Amino acid sequence: MKGILxxxxxxxxxxxxxxxxxxxxxxxxxxxxxxxxxxxTSHHVKHGTPTMGGIVxxxxxxxxxxxxHLITGIAVxxxxxxxxxxxxxxxxxGLADDWLKVSKQxxxxxxxxxxxxxxxxxxxxFAVLGIHFRxxxxxxxxxxxxxxxxxxSLSLGAVLVVIWVxxxxxxxxxxxxxxxxxxxLATGASIMTFLAFVLIGxxxxxxxxxxxxxxxxxxxxxxLDVAVxxxxxxxxxxxxxxxxxxxxxxxxxxVGSLALxxxxxxxxxxxxxxxxxxxxxxxxxLITLSVIIQTGYFKLSGGKRxxxxxxxxxxxxxIGWGEVTIVIRFWILAGLSVATGLGLFYAQxxxx
Numbered sequence: 001m002k003g004i005l006x007x008x009x010x011x012x013x014x015x016x017x018x019x020x021x022x023x024x025x026x027x028x029x030x031x032x033x034x035x036x037x038x039x040x041t042s043h044h045v046k047h048g049t050p051t052m053g054g055i056v057x058x059x060x061x062x063x064x065x066x067x068x069h070l071i072t073g074i075a076v077x078x079x080x081x082x083x084x085x086x087x088x089x090x091x092x093x094g095l096a097d098d099w100l101k102v103s104k105q106x107x108x109x110x111x112x113x114x115x116x117x118x119x120x121x122x123x124x125x126f127a128v129l130g131i132h133f134r135x136x137x138x139x140x141x142x143x144x145x146x147x148x149x150x151x152x153s154l155s156l157g158a159v160l161v162v163i164w165v166x167x168x169x170x171x172x173x174x175x176x177x178x179x180x181x182x183x184x185l186a187t188g189a190s191i192m193t194f195l196a197f198v199l200i201g202x203x204x205x206x207x208x209x210x211x212x213x214x215x216x217x218x219x220x221x222x223x224l225d226v227a228v229x230x231x232x233x234x235x236x237x238x239x240x241x242x243x244x245x246x247x248x249x250x251x252x253x254x255v256g257s258l259a260l261x262x263x264x265x266x267x268x269x270x271x272x273x274x275x276x277x278x279x280x281x282x283x284x285x286l287i288t289l290s291v292i293i294q295t296g297y298f299k300l301s302g303g304k305r306x307x308x309x310x311x312x313x314x315x316x317x318x319i320g321w322g323e324v325t326i327v328i329r330f331w332i333l334a335g336l337s338v339a340t341g342l343g344l345f346y347a348q349x350x351x352x
Contacts, residue, residue, distance in 0.1 A: 001223075003068040003200060006046050008231035011064035015239025018056050023243065023250050026050035031102040047249060052098045053240060054256020058091045060236040060262075065229055072203055077143040077222035078133040080229045083266040086126040087233075089276040090262035094254035109254070119258065123169035126266060127162040137210055139221040147272040150218060165269060172268075172277070173261030173282035177317035178311045180257040180290055183246035185313065185327045187237050188265070189334040190282045192259050194234035196280050196338045197267045200345060201227025204271060212224075216349060218272070226270050246324050280343060282337025283330055287311045 027050050062084055097109035110118070127324070130142030144161050145151040156164060173252055180186035204223035207216065237260070243249045243298050252260075261284070268277040280287055290312035297306050307315040 001202070003072045003074060003228045004202070004231045006068040006071050007061075007064045007228045008198075008235035010234040011060045011066055011235030012062035012239040013235075014063060015056055016242050017239075017242045018060065019053060019240055019250060020107045022053060022056050023050050026052065026250070027044050029273050030081055050100065051251040051253040052095065052255050053244065053250040054091060054094060054254075054259055056254040057233075057240055057252060057256045058087060058259050060239065061229070061232040062088070064232040068228055068232070074225075077225040079130075079222035079270045080217045080225040082126055082130050082133075082141050083263060083270060085129075085224065085227050086122060086169070086262045086266045087259045089122035089125065090119060091167075091255050091259035092123060093257035094256065094304045097258075098154060098253040102216065105242065118264075119170055119173055120166055122262065123166040123265075124162060126169070127165035130165070130269070131158055131161060133302045137219075139219060139339055141221050141270050144275065145270055147269075149273055149345045151272050155169075157313065164274075165265075168269060168277070170263045170290065172265035172281060172284065175281065175288040176261030176264065179255060179256040179284050179287045179313075180252060181311055182313050182317075182323050182327050182330075183248040184241055185330055186257055186260070186333050187241045187244050187252065188327070189232050190264070191237045191241070192331075192334050193264055193280050194230045194237065194267075196342055197230035197264075197271065198227045198234065200254040200271055200273060201230060201267075203345075220272050221270070223271060226267055229263075230267055233260070246327065260321060273345065276341050279337055279341030282340070283334035286333070287313065290315070 031050060031052065065080065065084065068075070091116065095111075097115060102110035126140060131140050131144065134140050142152050142161065142165065144155055144157060146154045146156055146164070176190065178187050179189060201223045204220050205211070205227070207214070207218055208223060209219050210219035211217075241254065244252065246303040263279055265277070268274055268280070273280070290307060291310045294305060294307050294310035297304065308318040309315050313326050313330065317323065
């Protein structure tokens with residue numbers, strides 16, 4: 001428990017104090033955000049705002065995790081290291097995308113195939129390694145069973161698990177990336193999801209089959225250490241939000257959004273709450289669906305649209321909602337989704 005507090009607090013402090021330093025460095029070098037010409041015209045004033053702030057998010061969370069273990073004297077776990085590895089590799093993919101944008105002064109970085117290939121490679125490595133590293137109880141970081149709020153009886157087998165993990169990581173990392181369109185929106189929603197994972201990880205540890213012999217115990221390899229990772233990510237996002245809230249002084253960029261999305265997927269997978277992620281990441285799911293609906297309807301109807309613009313937050317901008325209003329209301333939706341997810345998690349414990 002001490003590790004969770006140290007990780008979260010240290011990450012928040014590092015993020016809040018390192019972000020303005022990064023802002024000055026990026027501004028001095030002219031590494032600012034390139035705004036799409038086809039986006040809302042109100043966003044043109046954001047042109048040139050420093051981007052790639054996700055570097056601080058990743059760095060703060062990783063450093064805080066290892067420092068917390070130095071302070072507590074507890075060994076690091078395979079599950080946590082794999083999640084952090086996924087965060088770092090997806091961050092590298094996002095950094096390459098951001099770097100191409102700012103260095104070539106264009107709104108497009110990596111093309112879609114390059115970006116997807118990088119994400120799939122990162123997710124595939126995470127999946128393949130995750131089904132190894134058994135502990136004394138025979139548990140691996142990633143289960144071969146499909147999980148809802150815990151492992152189900154449905155065994156997927158190694159090949160299908162790898163494919164499923166890749167699908168989850170792609171969906172979640174791109175979902176956070178699509179949500180990161182308004183000041184503070186993705187950052188604030190991510191904080192709520194990571195805090196929910198902290199609670200779930202602590203609960204699973206307290207009711208772990210390694211600790212208790214009750215019938216409803218959780219067979220999860222490293223729930224408490226994964227909670228330490230989640231706490232560090234929540235703290236890093238909280239510190240970053242200080243500077244990313246409207247009007248944003250810095251954007252996280254793809255280096256941040258892909259890494260945060262990967263972290264959310266990786267934590268859900270290692271905590272055996274894969275399907276529960278639909279609720280815990282409800283806002284990301286909603287915004288991703290808006291893009292799928294818009295694209296599908298556009299192709300099927302010969303050019304017609306359901307929304308004025310996708311992702312969904314831009315639709316509300318174009319019908320006259322203020323940016324801060326949209327962010328606050330979407331945060332409310334994210335909070336309600338997280339509360340629903342936690343309710344479902346606890347309800348399964350009560351009724352089983």
